[in-house]
Amino acid sequence: MPRSVGAVNWIGLATLTRREIRRFLKVWVQTIAAPVVTTLLFYAVFALALGGVVRMVGDVPFLRFLGPGLIMMAITQNAFANTSSSILVSKVQGNIVDVLMPPLSTLEFASAFVVGGIVRGLLVGVVTAATIWVVVPLGIHSPGFILFHAVAAAMLLSLLGLIGGIWADKFDHMAAVTNFIVTPLAFLSGTFYTVESIPPLFRFIAHLNPFFYFIDGFRYGFIGQTDGTLGTGILVLLGVNLALWAVLLRMLKTGYKLKA
């Protein structure tokens, strides 16, 4: 009975991708509803505290400025949470062998996880956006920018989550990565303010943060107003994504912490 697989093991890839998506959909209250509620709370609190309805950022009201930033924060946090928790739970519980044993290439293995992360990030993003829209119509300037930045950011964080999940040995390690790396980068990225308004040194630091570029480009897609250079942002996103893919595939190839 021939068991050869073609250049791409489509069945394997589809199966693992489906598992990754079902994994979070099964507990959608925690994986979709909870982050949406948290993001809306942030929206309410920051809108109230930072001057709310009357304030303008450039030509747009603050509420329209804040919306896309928070949606992007929700997308990235959930993409990261999905891949990192999936791989870490499998490692801790030992069922990681079930995905290491089948005839899946490193690229197929990684793609399935990354797609799972992207789908969860985008789902949370769409639900959050729809809910915010009811109160504050955000408007759309350029759908292409919205889509590209949403997917690129979700992919970037999914890759980071996978790398972090492979590296971490226990949940404490992952909590540390989330608390001390991902959350600070997300907060200090221009989600809540325009980097035009901050002192030059901090503006320079903000421009080194990849989070700044996808929030800025994503927001541009909604309000047509940017803090940086859109072309640079796209290049940074593509470059960081490529670099992370390379690191991840290298880790998988050597079996770092997975097959040891």
Next chain:
Amino acid sequence: MLAPAPSRPEPLPAGAFRPELDRRVGAFHWRAFRTLLGRELRRVWKWAAMLVLAPALMAMLYFGVFAIGLGDNRGTATGDAVLDFLVPGLVMMSILMRAAENPGFSLVYMKLEGFIIDQLMAPLGARETVPAYALAGTAAGMLSGFAVWAGAALLWWVPVEDPLMTLGFGLAGSLMMALVGMLVGIVSDKWDHISAYFTFLVMPLTFLSGAFAPVANMPEPMRLFVQANPIFYAIDGFRAGWLGTSHQDPAVSALVLAGSILAVGAVVSWLFAKGYKLKA
């Protein structure tokens, strides 16, 4: 201690009835209380890094975002007042959240792992159990509160007007939320339940409590909602002690807090005494 009295000729077999051993406990079983409290405090201590570092960093991030978000108001009297207002709110928010999380997760963890039996078998009643968990939760809350204060002080120093009142409201708010956390822990059967209670109930109540923005600036329906929320009184009273100004008379806040602590404490004690979802 359990060895047979020297006068006895034959040692009794293990488990035999020993009428002369005094196993009575007083109205309050101090030793059991101290043991359980000690275990819970060691648990807090074990997680101290997460209680101290993560909340302190989060508070600094929030503070940074608000400070930058002030825009044109930065460096003006209005802007400084916003930041002064924010610091006690951030400290108290961390106190309230950590105080609730600690006993809640402790109880669910014990239920899931099954070793809650160790505590149910011991001669402990609700009157020892409830204070032990509540005090440990209070300690966890206060610990993270001091950490957040230290973190915020690196960025912005706000002098404490009335240290005693501030500490008093901090402790009362912490105790109230520790009891709420116990309540959540008792009614939750698995992780999904407790995280749902925290995400959909405890966190919204804590966020929509005037921690970040003065309640006077809120639109009418929201203000009514916030003023019906006991957590608002904890934060407002805490701020009254810290800044010397508040929305409510601190005496009113103290009364609301005392009433809430008694009410939640009574429910929790009743559930513990009944063994609800613990002994079933």
